[in-house]
Amino acid sequence: MLEGMRTILGLIASPRRLGNCEIIVKEIARNIPEPHELKMIRLHSKNIRPCRACYACLEKGDCTLDDDFRFIADQMAAADGLIIASPCYIFGLSGILKVFIDRCMQMFSRAEALLDKPALNVVTAGLRGESGYTELALNNFTMVLGLKLQESAVFYGALPGDALWKNEEQKNLARYLGTRMFSLEPRKYEKWRCPLCGSDAIQLLGGNRVQCMACRNYGTISLKDGDVSLDIALKPENILFTAEQRKHHHQWLQNEKNVFLQTHREISGFQQGYKDEGTWL
Ligand SMILES: Cc1cc2nc3c(=O)[nH]c(=O)nc-3n(C[C@H](O)[C@H](O)[C@H](O)COP(=O)(O)O)c2cc1C
Structure with missing residues (x-):
């Protein structure tokens, strides 16, 4: 990589190839003025298992699940800037992104690697006014990670790719986001x-x-x-x-976790009182 070249990592939480998330991330990257290369990860093509709530990551700093999470976390830590793009699914994030976000509890132990790293959040939705809490959930996520949210926006388009197709207004929005990636101007x-x-x-x-x-x-x-x-x-x-x-x-x-370890015998006795009720299907 050339000296001074920055790495942008696009996290794509849509299964659609050349769908709206993907082309918007690429359009944003085209308009980042600083020299950079764009790397992308499609969450759907990675093996990301759901958090088991064991809290081992709080103790050891690492997850006990063996899958692609660590690879993605390493790429996020190595990048100079992040673009996280999720389609709105039933008013919220796409499920795979939520699965990924839950696993980010372990990111507490790499907080410094992400702290104040510039990020752009992109939501795509089929209908204006119907994106529900998607942008809020995405912005919460970047806040939890300690990223510096440079800008966030919702783009509308129901068909794969049509969010920017013959749509100068949304193309301009993507261009604007590109200029914001490394901007030192605070968000207005x-x-x-x-x-x-x-x-x-x-x-x-x-x-x-x-x-x-x-x-x-x-x-x-x-x-x-x-x-x-x-x-x-x-x-x-x-x-x-x-x-x-x-x-x-x-x-x-x-x-x-320590409180749990100290009290779990007592709590376990209480839990057993519910053990034999109901039928698991
Ligand atoms: C399962 C599913 C649920 C969806 N739910 C919503 C919704 O609640 N609100 C909305 O505006 N669009 C909804 N959409 C439309 C997508 O958000 C929209 O097509 C988006 O542009 C897809 O982005 P992509 O091409 O990057 O996958 C839904 C699409 C799918 C497949």
């Missing part, structure tokens, strides 16, 4: 987005209180000059917003 948010993370998923808590569904910080909503405005502050007990908070949460999880 509209006033109705969370001022801390840019999310548009805001939960109303009653009165003027709100919680951002992406970064999970609390604040208030108000009307200023006829426009909605959000005032949201970082909560000290947030588990994943800053590197320090993620480290603290990792330690808490590790300690929970």
Whole structure:
């Protein structure tokens, strides 16, 4: 690889070859001004087994499952920038990406390798207004990993490839995302987005209180000059917003495993009371 050349890793969570996720990732990469090479991983063509919730990764830093997860994690750690693309399936992420995300509990032990690595999130959906919580889930994921989310966007197209076919508006959006990959300009948010993370998923808590569904910080909503405005502050007990908070949460999880080891005999006796009920099919 040429000196100064950066590596972009595209994680494609769609099974469709030359589908919308794939061509959008390629269009974005074409428009990254810095010299780079694009590598891609289609999650569907990898062996990714579901998390078994054994928490071995919290102790040993590694997963006991032998599959392609580690290869993908290594590629993510080695890349200079990530583009993560998922189609919307029934208002949420495609299942394979969720399986992959659950396995990322083990990424706590490689937090430094991903910290502040620039990332772009892409969602594709068939119908405008019908993408549900897909973008929110994807943005949550990048936050958990400690990536620097440079931009995130939803593209619409029902047929494979038609999101950019004769669609200058969405092509321009892909081009814009390309320019954002390594940009040092901070993301610009509209006033109705969370001022801390840019999310548009805001939960109303009653009165003027709100919680951002992406970064999970609390604040208030108000009307200023006829426009909605959000005032949201970082909560000290947030588990994943800053590197320090993620480290603290990792330690808490590790300690929970110890609590389990100390109490599991007692809990096990309680569990046995449910053992013989119902019929497994
Ligand atoms: C199982 C399945 C569920 C889907 N659910 C939704 C949905 O809830 N909302 C939506 O807008 N589009 C939905 N779609 C459409 C896809 O999100 C859309 O076609 C997208 O562009 C596919 O991207 P791809 O070509 O990269 O696979 C669904 C498609 C499939 C196959």
